[in-house]
Amino acid sequence: MSSKVRIALDAMGGDHGPSVVIPGAAEALARHADIEFLLFGDQSVIAPLLDAHPALKDCARIVHTDVAVTMDDKPSQALRRTRRASSMWMAIESVKNGEADVVVSAGNTGALMAMSTICLRTMAGVDRPAIAAMWPTLRGRSIVLDVGATIGADAQHLVDLAIMGSAMARIVLAISCPTVGLLNVGVEEIKGIEEVKAAGRTLREGQIGGLDYKGFVEGDDIGKGTVDVVVTEGFTGNIALKTAEGTAKQLAEVLREGMSSSLLTKIGYLFARSAFRSLKEKMDPRNVNGGVFLGLDGIVIKSHGGTDATGFGNAIGIGFDMVRHELLGKIRTSLAESDDRRIALTAEMDARA
Amino acid sequence: MSSKVRIALDAMGGDHGPSVVIPGAAEALARHADIEFLLFGDQSVIAPLLDAHPALKDCARIVHTDVAVTMDDKPSQALRRTRRASSMWMAIESVKNGEADVVVSAGNTGALMAMSTICLRTMAGVDRPAIAAMWPTLRGRSIVLDVGATIGADAQHLVDLAIMGSAMARIVLAISCPTVGLLNVGVEEIKGIEEVKAAGRTLREGQIGGLDYKGFVEGDDIGKGTVDVVVTEGFTGNIALKTAEGTAKQLAEVLREGMSSSLLTKIGYLFARSAFRSLKEKMDPRNVNGGVFLGLDGIVIKSHGGTDATGFGNAIGIGFDMVRHELLGKIRTSLAESDDRRIALTAEMDARA
Numbered sequence: 001m002s003s004k005v006r007i008a009l010d011a012m013g014g015d016h017g018p019s020v021v022i023p024g025a026a027e028a029l030a031r032h033a034d035i036e037f038l039l040f041g042d043q044s045v046i047a048p049l050l051d052a053h054p055a056l057k058d059c060a061r062i063v064h065t066d067v068a069v070t071m072d073d074k075p076s077q078a079l080r081r082t083r084r085a086s087s088m089w090m091a092i093e094s095v096k097n098g099e100a101d102v103v104v105s106a107g108n109t110g111a112l113m114a115m116s117t118i119c120l121r122t123m124a125g126v127d128r129p130a131i132a133a134m135w136p137t138l139r140g141r142s143i144v145l146d147v148g149a150t151i152g153a154d155a156q157h158l159v160d161l162a163i164m165g166s167a168m169a170r171i172v173l174a175i176s177c178p179t180v181g182l183l184n185v186g187v188e189e190i191k192g193i194e195e196v197k198a199a200g201r202t203l204r205e206g207q208i209g210g211l212d213y214k215g216f217v218e219g220d221d222i223g224k225g226t227v228d229v230v231v232t233e234g235f236t237g238n239i240a241l242k243t244a245e246g247t248a249k250q251l252a253e254v255l256r257e258g259m260s261s262s263l264l265t266k267i268g269y270l271f272a273r274s275a276f277r278s279l280k281e282k283m284d285p286r287n288v289n290g291g292v293f294l295g296l297d298g299i300v301i302k303s304h305g306g307t308d309a310t311g312f313g314n315a316i317g318i319g320f321d322m323v324r325h326e327l328l329g330k331i332r333t334s335l336a337e338s339d340d341r342r343i344a345l346t347a348e349m350d351a352r353a
Numbered sequence: 354m355s356s357k358v359r360i361a362l363d364a365m366g367g368d369h370g371p372s373v374v375i376p377g378a379a380e381a382l383a384r385h386a387d388i389e390f391l392l393f394g395d396q397s398v399i400a401p402l403l404d405a406h407p408a409l410k411d412c413a414r415i416v417h418t419d420v421a422v423t424m425d426d427k428p429s430q431a432l433r434r435t436r437r438a439s440s441m442w443m444a445i446e447s448v449k450n451g452e453a454d455v456v457v458s459a460g461n462t463g464a465l466m467a468m469s470t471i472c473l474r475t476m477a478g479v480d481r482p483a484i485a486a487m488w489p490t491l492r493g494r495s496i497v498l499d500v501g502a503t504i505g506a507d508a509q510h511l512v513d514l515a516i517m518g519s520a521m522a523r524i525v526l527a528i529s530c531p532t533v534g535l536l537n538v539g540v541e542e543i544k545g546i547e548e549v550k551a552a553g554r555t556l557r558e559g560q561i562g563g564l565d566y567k568g569f570v571e572g573d574d575i576g577k578g579t580v581d582v583v584v585t586e587g588f589t590g591n592i593a594l595k596t597a598e599g600t601a602k603q604l605a606e607v608l609r610e611g612m613s614s615s616l617l618t619k620i621g622y623l624f625a626r627s628a629f630r631s632l633k634e635k636m637d638p639r640n641v642n643g644g645v646f647l648g649l650d651g652i653v654i655k656s657h658g659g660t661d662a663t664g665f666g667n668a669i670g671i672g673f674d675m676v677r678h679e680l681l682g683k684i685r686t687s688l689a690e691s692d693d694r695r696i697a698l699t700a701e702m703d704a705r706a
Contacts, residue, residue, distance in 0.1 A: 074541070138603055148538055151546055185501055185591040186463075188427070193504050193588060219595025223603035235546060236589050238538040242572025243593040247600040250491055250576035254635050255608075258628030268625025275611030275618040282607050 004034045004059075005323045006100045007316060008091040011041030012068035014106025015306045018045050021106065024312025025060070026053040031313070032320050035059065038100050040087040042066050065090055069111045071305060078111035079118070088112060092119045095298040102319040104290075106303035106312060113149055113293065120298040123328070125335050129295040130161055130234065131302065132168055133241060134288035137225030141288060143169050143178075144222060144230040148238035149293070155198035158182065158231055162203055163338055164294040165229040166211035167330040171321055177210060178228035181217030183236065191216065199231075206345070208338050210330075248283060286311035290318035292327075299327060357387045357412075358676045359453045360669060361444040364394030365421035367459025368659045371398050374459065377665025378413070379406040384666070385673050388412065391453050393440040395419050418443055422464045424658055431464035432471070441465060445472045448651040455672040457643075459656035459665060466502055466646065473651035476681070478688050482648040483514055483587065484655065485521055486594055487641035490578030494641060496522050496531075497575060497583045501591035502646065508551035511535065511584055515556055516691055517647040518582040519564035520683040524674055530563060531581035534570030536589065544569065552584075559698070561691050563683075601636060639664035643671035645680075652680060 007028075011021045018041060029035055037060035039046055050057045067085040069078045083089055088107050094100040096119050105112050109131075117129055130146035145165045146153070153161070162180050169178035182200055184192040189200065196216070203213040214227050219240060222230055232240070259269045269276070281287075285304065289311040293300040299322050303315035360381075364374045371394060378390055390413035392399055403410045420438040422431045436442055441460050447453040449472050458465050462484075470482055483499035498518045499506070506514070515533050522531035535553050537545040542553065549569075556566040567580050572593060575583055585593070612622045622629070634640075638657065642664040646653040652675050656668035 074543075138606060151538070183592060185504070185588055190427075219592040219597075220599030220602070222596055223599035232592075235538055236592050239536060239572040239585075239589050240592050240596040243575055244572075244596050244600040246573030246576035247597040248604060249573070251601060251604050251632070251636065253491060254632050255628065258631040259625060261628060261631070265625045265628040268621045268623065268628070270621065271624060272612060272618045272621025275608065275614060275621070278611040278614070279604070279607050283604065 004036045005032070005102070005320050006036045006038065007319055008038045008040065008094040008100035008103040009316075010088045010091040010103065010105035010107050011039045011046050012087040012107070013305075014303065014312070015071065018042070018049050020307065020309050020312050022046065022049040022053065022056070023309035025316060026056045027309055027313030028316035028320065029056050029059065031317060035320060037061070038063060038091070038094055040065060040091040040094070041068070063090060069107050071108050073108055073111055075110040075114035078108065079114055083115070089115050089119065092116050092298075092300065095300070096120055101323040102299040102301060104301040104303060104316050104319045106305050106307060106315070108305070109148075109302055112300065112302055116293055116296055116298070116300045120296045120300070122295050123297050123331065125339065126160055126164075126295040128157060129293055130164065132165055132292045132294050134172065134290070135222055135230075135244075136283055136288055137223055139225030141173065142222065142225055142228055142230060143172065144232070144237060144241065145294065146232065146234040146237050147241045147291065148234045150234045152235065153195060153233035155195050155202060158195060158199035158233065159202050159206070159208075159338070160295070160335070161231045162199075162211060162213070162229065163208060163334045164331050165231060167327060167334055168292055168294065168322075169228045170210065170330065171325040171327060172318065173228055175228055177212050179212045179214050180229045180231060181214050181221065181227035183230055183232035183240070184216035184218065187216045187218065206338065206341055208334075208341065210334050286314060290315035292318065292322065294331070299323060357389045358385070358455070358673050359389045359391065360672055361391045361393065361447040361453035361456040362669075363441045363444040363456065363458035363460050364392045364399050365440040365460070366658075367656065367665070368424065371395070371402050373660065373662050373665050375399065375402040375406065375409070376662035378669060379409045380662055380666030381669035381673065382409050382412065384670060388673060390414070391416060391444070391447055393418060393444040393447070394421065416443060422460050424461050426461055426464055428463040428467035431461065432467055436468070442468050442472065445469055445651075445653065448653070449473055454676040455652040455654065457654040457656060457669050457672045459658050459660060459668070461658070462501070462655055465653065465655055469646055469649055469651070469653045473649045473653070475648050476650050476684065478692065479513055479517075479648040481510060482646055483517065485518055485645045485647050487525065487643065488575055488583075488597075489636055489641055490576055492578030494526065495575065495578055495581055495583060496525065497585070497590060497594065498647065499585065499587040499590050500594045500644065501587045503587045505588065506548060506586035508548050508555060511548060511552035511586065512555050512559070512561075512691070513648070513688070514584045515552070515564060515566070515582065516561060516687045517684050518584060520680060520687055521645055521647065521675075522581045523563065523683065524678040524680060525671065526581055528581055530565050532565045532567050533582045533584060534567050534574065534580035536583055536585035536593070537569035537571065540569045540571065559691065559694055561687070561694065563687050639667060643668035645671065645675065647684070650681075652676060
């Protein structure tokens, strides 16, 4: 690894493309001086935007392509039409080729996952990738995974998710031994689906290093921040994430209507503005922007498609931290340790038999 | 059916037992005059409470038992310890015996589901029960099922859920042909798990009467009120429901903290009180209290355990409506029609082959 973190950006990704990506990169650079950028996309659009950010221009190189994945492309369409040629694919490939340490894209999630999996492949010992999201909670932030990469999970995959999520939590939350819970429909050991129960047994008995398994958690524990890492398979995780987003929007909408309903409430709003500002800040999706693809042989960060420069800058910041604190190395070590323990446990059981 | 609706109450159920159940029954009676109550529980506790509500006392009969299911009992414990003898069991059994038309309990959900299934059994043609919840949305209210009765569902069970949820929606929402969506991780037809895709095909092609199938919906569509009936299996449904509850509590907590943080925000709160009151009212869980157990050969309403008299009265009101508008008859007719259509479709396919 070079002394600088080399970050590849899919400059054409997201609802706003380079007009958000370039100022976002400038914001990230202001916070982390030791970055080099590779910008993949349309030179004629990117270059003029770069002129407004001289510090960024000095440490960025544009790699031109006029092919881009659109937000509506189905993953299969994106692959057929733009594989090898699109800004998204080329940015991912630069990680594979060792030219960059991490790729950040605000593009189409399905296409990014499909291209990342095909180009980078899964890490040895992990059969399927996952998306880890950061979730604002009453205690701060938690990590929830998988929020939609893979549908369904056997017990082993759930254990792998716990290990990978914990490695990420050690970096993002700066906690040496994060607490982990398995999302379930009750906290008693007999509850839930077989895969979740079996994963619970392994996590309880396996004494897996680097995480503190707390048992089952329920849906309302996510917002409470009961544990640092919430593990579930991608179907349920995606629905939980979107349901929470929907509920937050719904409450905001009802409150907004109420606040503008009369002169009195409007005056009240003015007096209480700081409270609303604090609510907005605590629940600001930009602060938790940057879903991390885990289980791949390379680091891929997915920014929300509709975010602004600050949000995209935060996603770059997540990518920076993941490289600086060696996410992949931490995951590999944890997985290997877990394998060793599993082998030792099997040997013990054989010896007893 | 007698001209009055006969409602059996598990008077000992819930966090507060008869002290909420009895005034709740009085509230329901004030709204619906034509009710007769059967009150199952401890006579020495119920009788003095009844004295405070003479109108209720006139149309209620106490059936004494001093055995009660506790909120902590596991379903298996409750069955072993209190089957046949507890207020919960006896109230359910009165529906089976034809002494009551519907049972309402605020007791332990797992025990209520287990006892209801054993005592009432599932309806002909339905293999497993479901719990339908009412969900406050931006458009009003929707019905979401299953929120935790059964884990996992094949395509046929999901179709049955759509049929049963629509029958309930026709009554509760007073819509002649409710819109229905299948909860999924995307709205495209190729997305999601096999069972959900297969159920989508049947609902699209089956031309099932009494419902208007709209395709897949995502987690954030629930709060938007995109459809009247949201169908999912019990594991995901339970986690979605609890995640939404957790998010609502989290936002309320952050807002409360913000509002009491300074003199200015406190003054603002006073001015804007009506907006907060409207938010509270729109999201008041008491207004949507009353989960309906569907798929059983009898009507069982589950009230929240911690609700107050108004909330419990609302749950009784749901039960009243379900009887008055013949929920079970509507479900039986819809299921039979759906079976007929399935047979006709198979015959058509055979004829073509």
